[in-house]
Amino acid sequence: MSQEAFRLLSRAMRYVFVLIAALYFLLTVLWMRRDQRQWKKEKKNLPDAGTVGELVDEDSLKRYPVPREGTIGSARRCDIRVIGHGVKRLHADIRFADGKGLMIIPARGAKILLNGEPVSSRACAGRDSRLKIGSASLVLKLLKNVDAPARGVFGDGYDPPAEVVPGADGWARVVPLPEKHAGENPGEDWSWGDEFGAEEPEDPFRGVAPVPSGRAMDDGGEDETQE
Amino acid sequence: MKHRSKGKRTRRTRTMGLTGLTMAFTFLCFLLLFVKTGDLTAAAMSVGLSAAVWLITVVIGGRFPSDRLLLSLTMFLCCVGIVILYRFDSGRGLTQSLNFLIGMGCMVICILFVRYAKKWGFFAPVIMAGSLALLLLPVLFGHETNGAKNWISLAGVTFQPSEVVKLALLCVLAYFLSRRKLILSGIYAGCCLIILMLQKDLGTALIYYGVTLIMMYVSTGSVTLVGIGLAGGAGAAVFGYHEFAHVRRRVAIWLDPWADPAGDGYQIVQGLIAMANGGAWGTGLGLGNASTIPYYYNDFAFTIILNEFGGIFGLLVLGLYLAVVLRGLMIAHRADTVFDTLLAVGCSAQIGLQTFVIVGGNIKLIPLTGVTLPLISYGGTSLLSSLCVIGLLQGVAARVQAGVRRDRTLAGLGGEGGAGV
Known part of the structure; x- marks a missing residue:
């Protein structure tokens, strides 16, 4: 190709390259905006994300x-x-x-x-x-x-046992139980949870105050956020 | 299920859109160079590099946990660099292509390291000690280039340890600051800065200093600390100006390059002329004359872009750098842990600062320093280091993705999130 023809071609291609870069930039901006919107939506579905x-x-x-x-x-x-x-x-x-x-x-x-x-x-x-x-x-x-x-x-691993009692103001209170209620082996009585196969006690806070999160706490209650 | 597949499809369409544009740009540029010179290597590059871009998108974007937008942006900027280097010197272009492929491998390693490494309490002190030793090597065994003693040769390979230590600085500061070990972080960063001053590598020192200050501010939120840091930096700048002759010379050139346009000011003057020649639309690929600038492939990569592709294209390239930085900050904002946030902020700050320092030097906004334009300038260590920084950022993005999946599972919504990061 002659020098002059190449010059013409190269000068014409400048606009193509700028167009490609501009399109690229535009698509990037759009991607970031959409992604941010999607992220906000995701966060709305997961109010407790990260907790x-x-x-x-x-x-x-x-x-x-x-x-x-x-x-x-x-x-x-x-x-x-x-x-x-x-x-x-x-x-x-x-x-x-x-x-x-x-x-x-x-x-x-x-x-x-x-x-x-x-x-x-x-x-x-x-x-x-x-x-x-x-x-x-x-x-x-x-x-x-x-x-x-x-x-x-x-x-x-020993925790003093506790129970829920109604307070003077009508709110529930968690108070420690006297040592005698714990039995001979406190660990046996108070090791709640799956690993011991023990039955979970009733949630001391159920019905006391609403859980602001969208996810269920491990309180033996119903999972409220099933899809 | 429907939502999930739709989200995936959208992401794939967007990725392929950006990848397609990168491939088109690379293909057309190399085709033009082939038409100019009749060089078959250029024809092979037009096909080969485009294919490599597609393959990397499929392999890294599809098989490894990563942020696809960041990956696409990285590849576009790397391709711009390879094109402008090949246009003036095919050898440099080919070397840069090889470095690009190796760098992509290093990036994957960084992604996997950040995503899966758990024993940061063990890694951080080891990296800290190793990086200080590595940074000291040029002071002891290095050779001086352009006033700075920051290069060493090991087993026939010449490299700049300060580029490698940049990664260490990010990881170590992120770890120690997340553990509230502010004094230890300050001592480490201070040691790095003193060694860089001994090497007379003030451009890199400026980036280290800026990154440290930003990470400390994000970690503590203390304006007093930043004030003390800024005062210390100003003191160090005055000290550097009085102690180092080459710093005084660079400042003098910056203030008036036309005082000696054929001597000291030659590089800047030629750069300014090349930029002016380019105008808004550029001279056209293959028609520029920027090769008259000394170290055009290294210090003046942005000037070449302005010369051959024009000011509008140059602004768009800067916009893409800004997008990389913003994406990094988005990742930092979405991160669950302080370490992840600080690492992502540090990576973004490093890319942003480095771009500002060299572009500012090119357009005579600040004195010119010998740092490279991330992802574009010629240089194996520089490109590898920049790609590793992107890899660290991608690693944090991968952890964010894993966090979203975990949160969705905890909420009983299924594992796949809709957001891109």
């Missing part, structure tokens, strides 16, 4: 969604903001590990009781574990299908 359950305040019955990884404290930037006496701005880090439960790593100088035992460096909380953070008493309610042990696996 593993809830921490329920035993006194106020306030429910805090528990993310797979996050922080607990009184600061606004904490994922779980607990206001109360003795709660530090950043009180603890939490991290969920499949099969192990919710790992709790207290911040320096922060005091946490897990099932009545102080947590020094880190500990794993299981289903229905009780956390005492400052003046706040919280119960961990994990989602039904989440892979976690039945109770906290901290220390010797």
Whole structure:
């Protein structure tokens, strides 16, 4: 091909290349917009996406969604903001590990009781574990299908038994039972869950306050979000 | 089930649309070069590279967990790079094509590593120690090129360790910052910056510094910390200006390249002329004269694009870089864990900053530094490093996808999500 013919061809092709790049850019923008819209829709269907359950305040019955990884404290930037006496701005880090439960790593100088035992460096909380953070008493309610042990696996695995009683204001209260109710072997009596084949007790919070999530908690109740 | 297959079909159609455009661009460019020179290699490249693009889309997009939009964008930018390199020097074009294929393999390794690695507590300190040792090698055994001592030769292979350490910086900072080890992160980043200053590789140091600052801000949300970091950076810049002669020279060239257009300012002046020659639509592929610019294949890749394809095409290319960065931030926003978020933010910041630094240098917005244009500029280490950064981002995207599937399973909605990431 002659130089002149190539010059003409190349100059004509400039517009084709710009057209291709413009189309490419346009398709990219459209893809990103559609994808973002689809993601929002997905999130609407899964309001609890990224969470593993809830921490329920035993006194106020306030429910805090528990993310797979996050922080607990009184600061606004904490994922779980607990206001109360003795709660530090950043009180603890939490991290969920499949099969192990919710790992709790207290911040320096922060005091946490897990099932009545102080947590020094880190500990794993299981289903229905009780956390005492400052003046706040919280119960961990994990989602039904989440892979976690039945109770906290901290220390010797023994948790003091508790029961639900009606409070003076009409709300339910979870109160520890006297030691004698636990029987000779407390672990046998209070190791709820599938691994022991024990019958699950009635959910202390059923009917007390609505679960804001779209997913069922592991409370023995009906799964409300079947397709 | 119907919803699921529709979602998959839509994604496939979109992917094939973008892949088709990349293939068309590559095919037409190489065909034009074949018409110009009659070089059969160009004809083979027009078919071979297009086929490779299609194959990569099918294999990586279909078989490995990845974000297909990011994959398509990466391939388009790489193809633009290969075309402009081949147009001036077929040898460089072929080497870049080979690096592209190797880089895609490395990208897959990075995707799988981020997706499935669990023992980051073990990996992070090992990577940290290894990367510092690697970064020190050029100071001890390296040779100086263009004022910076940042290249080493190992077993006949010449490479830039700072490009490899970029990946380490992202992983280590993401891990330690996610574990609230701010001081350790700061010490590590500081050590990297000091070693880069010793190498006089200030362009790379600028990128490391920017990425560290952004990741620290995202991790802590502390404006005070960013203020201290900025003050430290300003101090280091003043120190660098007074201590390094080549920095002073580059600033002087940037301020007035026309003071010595045939000497020190030659590179910038030629670059500016080439850009002006290109205009809005370019001179046409094969008709430009940008090869007169020293290191055109490395430092001035964007100028070549502006010269031959024109300003409009150049803006669209910048738009695609912006899309890569935005996609990275979308992935970061959707990530479940702090580590994933920080890693994705770091990768996006690195690509964005590197593009800004070199494009800004090309258009005389900031002083020119010797960094490469990610995915486009010539250089094996640079291309591999950029593709690995994309691989890390893809790995986080794969974890997001797995998270969506897990959440849907937990909610009893079935495993397949509708969203692209």
